[in-house]
Amino acid sequence: MTTATLARGLEGPSAAEMDCGSRNVTPAARDGAATEAPVAASPAPGPVVNRPSVGEYFGNFMRAVLPPLIGLALVVGLWALVAMKSSDFPGPSKTLDAAVVLFSDPFYSNGPNDQGIGWNILSSLKRVAVGFGVAALVGIPLGFIIGRFAFMNSMLAPIISLLRPVSPLAWLPIGLMVFKAADPASTWTIFICSIWPMILNTAQGVQRVPQDYLNVARVLNLSEFRIITKILFPSVLPYMLTGIRLSIGTAWLVIVAAEMLTGGVGIGFWVWDEWNNLKVEHILIAIFVIGIVGLLLEYLLLLIARRFSYGVN
Amino acid sequence: MNAIVKVENVGMSFDTKKGRFVALQDVNLQIHSGEVVSLIGHSGCGKSTLLNLIAGLTLPTSGVMLCNGREIAGPGPERAVVFQNHSLLPWLTCFENVHLAVERVFGAREGREALKARTARALDMVHMAHAAHKLPQEISGGMKQRIGIARAFAMEPKILLMDEPFGALDALTRAALQDELIGVMEKTGATVVMVTHDVDEAVLLSDRVVMMTNGPAATIGEILAVDLPKPRDRLQLAHDARFAEHRAAILEFLYQKQMKRAA
Numbered sequence: 001m002t003t004a005t006l007a008r009g010l011e012g013p014s015a016a017e018m019d020c021g022s023r024n025v026t027p028a029a030r031d032g033a034a035t036e037a038p039v040a041a042s043p044a045p046g047p048v049v050n051r052p053s054v055g056e057y058f059g060n061f062m063r064a065v066l067p068p069l070i071g072l073a074l075v076v077g078l079w080a081l082v083a084m085k086s087s088d089f090p091g092p093s094k095t096l097d098a099a100v101v102l103f104s105d106p107f108y109s110n111g112p113n114d115q116g117i118g119w120n121i122l123s124s125l126k127r128v129a130v131g132f133g134v135a136a137l138v139g140i141p142l143g144f145i146i147g148r149f150a151f152m153n154s155m156l157a158p159i160i161s162l163l164r165p166v167s168p169l170a171w172l173p174i175g176l177m178v179f180k181a182a183d184p185a186s187t188w189t190i191f192i193c194s195i196w197p198m199i200l201n202t203a204q205g206v207q208r209v210p211q212d213y214l215n216v217a218r219v220l221n222l223s224e225f226r227i228i229t230k231i232l233f234p235s236v237l238p239y240m241l242t243g244i245r246l247s248i249g250t251a252w253l254v255i256v257a258a259e260m261l262t263g264g265v266g267i268g269f270w271v272w273d274e275w276n277n278l279k280v281e282h283i284l285i286a287i288f289v290i291g292i293v294g295l296l297l298e299y300l301l302l303l304i305a306r307r308f309s310y311g312v313n
Numbered sequence: 314m315n316a317i318v319k320v321e322n323v324g325m326s327f328d329t330k331k332g333r334f335v336a337l338q339d340v341n342l343q344i345h346s347g348e349v350v351s352l353i354g355h356s357g358c359g360k361s362t363l364l365n366l367i368a369g370l371t372l373p374t375s376g377v378m379l380c381n382g383r384e385i386a387g388p389g390p391e392r393a394v395v396f397q398n399h400s401l402l403p404w405l406t407c408f409e410n411v412h413l414a415v416e417r418v419f420g421a422r423e424g425r426e427a428l429k430a431r432t433a434r435a436l437d438m439v440h441m442a443h444a445a446h447k448l449p450q451e452i453s454g455g456m457k458q459r460i461g462i463a464r465a466f467a468m469e470p471k472i473l474l475m476d477e478p479f480g481a482l483d484a485l486t487r488a489a490l491q492d493e494l495i496g497v498m499e500k501t502g503a504t505v506v507m508v509t510h511d512v513d514e515a516v517l518l519s520d521r522v523v524m525m526t527n528g529p530a531a532t533i534g535e536i537l538a539v540d541l542p543k544p545r546d547r548l549q550l551a552h553d554a555r556f557a558e559h560r561a562a563i564l565e566f567l568y569q570k571q572m573k574r575a576a
Contacts, residue, residue: 212396212398212400213400213402215370215388215394215396215400216396216400216402218370218387218388219368219370219388219389219390219392219393219394220390220413220414220417220418220468221388221389221390221417222413222417226413226417230402230405230413231402234402234404235404310403310404310448310450
């Protein structure tokens with residue numbers, strides 16, 4: 001668990017960065033490479049540094065941009081090939097056309113069952129935010145308690161280990177029963193799936209506060225309040241943010257499935273609705289949109305996490 | 314001379330999986346006001362354990378430890394510690410790291426401006442005023458240890474405990490910090506107990522060198538009084554016959570009387 005969490009935490013940034021990077025760079029790659037390279041490589045006054053020559057600069061640029069571009073092209077090509085062989089699977093160009101139509105008016109509303117894709121994304125995000133926010137309010141203090149008191153740890157650890165592997169969707173009927181409505185029930189599943197990583201990572205962070213820092217606190221004889229604000233909280237924060245990042249990732253996975261089951265406005269329901277309308281190109285668009293939103297959420301949290309990470313010294 | 318710290322018949326043992334491990338046995342030591350004492354010995358001889366006992370970070374299993382006539386029941390700011398790995402809080406600037414200690418010790422008696430002035434003075438003393446608003450990760454290892462020393466001195470402790478304070482530094486930086494420490498000790502007249510495994514460092518800095526026997530059940534083997542005049546200068550001492558004599562005595566203890574079998 002520990003290593004898995006940490007490993008994901010470490011791998012996360014590079015993967016996300018590369019993806020975002022390629023997305024930003026793609027349009028500039030074709031026309032930019034030739035015109036921009038000389039400008040950047042033009043000699044500037046100052047100390048003599050080993051500046052890359054135009055050729056080197058271009059080479060580095062291509063090495064960074066080319067592989068993701070080739071990957072993307074391969075996928076699109078494969079997709080087009082499959083679409084050609086199949087009668088009801090839309091190809092890239094048809095999907096692109098549909099996307100242009102769809103995104104030209106993302107915020108229309110013709111009653112509860114026919115709303116623009118913007119509204120659908122926003123209502124899914126709202127459910128995630130609420131479920132996730134409540135999970136943070138409950139999970140982070142609980143994680144602190146479990147991490148600080150061995151008794152609570154031994155008391156709650158078996159329960160958490162038992163419940164954590166359960167698919168959050170299994171909790172959906174309980175939510176429906178308790179809240180007697182679809183909307184809070186899907187928020188409830190988000191709460192369930194986000195709370196585990198938050199508890200476990202916070203608890204781990206508390207348990208891993210370096211002994212050195214605690215010794216400093218003991219020698220200085222700091223008050224409990226000072227220990228919490230100056231030592232515990234800052235040193236647990238990176239772990240907490242990892243928990244939050246893992247939670248939001250799972251929450252975004254689960255919301256699609258939960259909404260398919262509960263209906264209402266939301267990206268998951270929209271996918272299902274478009275399947276019933278046999279608009280497969282819209283489903284493909286939804287897959288891209290869900291992926292991009294998930295990526296943005298992860299990237300946002302990584303930026304926050306980086307702000308609060310301190311070098312080990 | 315009155316003893317600030319008295320260590321009487323102290324023993325320390327740990328319960329391990331293989332049974333009881335006796336780290337220290339029958340340790341007797343008195344540390345007087347204004348004195349600089351080094352603890353030296355092979356690794357694993359319990360010198361750090363003895364320092365932690367004086368700090369109160371661990372409590373002895375037998376014997377009595379007194380500080381200013383009162384039993385040592387736990388750590389406290391009158392016994393400041395400079396840790397080997399400096400242990401600065403990475404999310405606080407150098408100033409804030411020192412200020413945390415200053416605030417704790419003098420906060421009840423002095424106003425905010427006076428506290429800030431104290432912190433600034435401490436940083437100035439180790440010539441780190443320029444890095445006051447940097448984070449520890451932005452400065453070098455030697456600089457971090459300077460801040461650690463400033464933090465400890467700023468608390469105006471009765472006794473200053475240093476656990477291999479320069480152990481993690483390269484030789485040149487170490488020499489610079491030793492000189493710095495000599496200057497600070499000269500200015501403040503501090504009482505210092507320092508763990509080291511550097512023979513030159515022990516002779517250069519201390520009034521007495523406490524040599525410990527090999528563990529398990531380590532104890533004090535010999536105590537060497539260093540009667541070199543202060544302030545000391547490392548370049549002059551290099552040609553001083555007494556310095557060489559002291560050095561030889563410690564080396565003899567470490568490598569003849571307490572030869573470590575398998576290194």
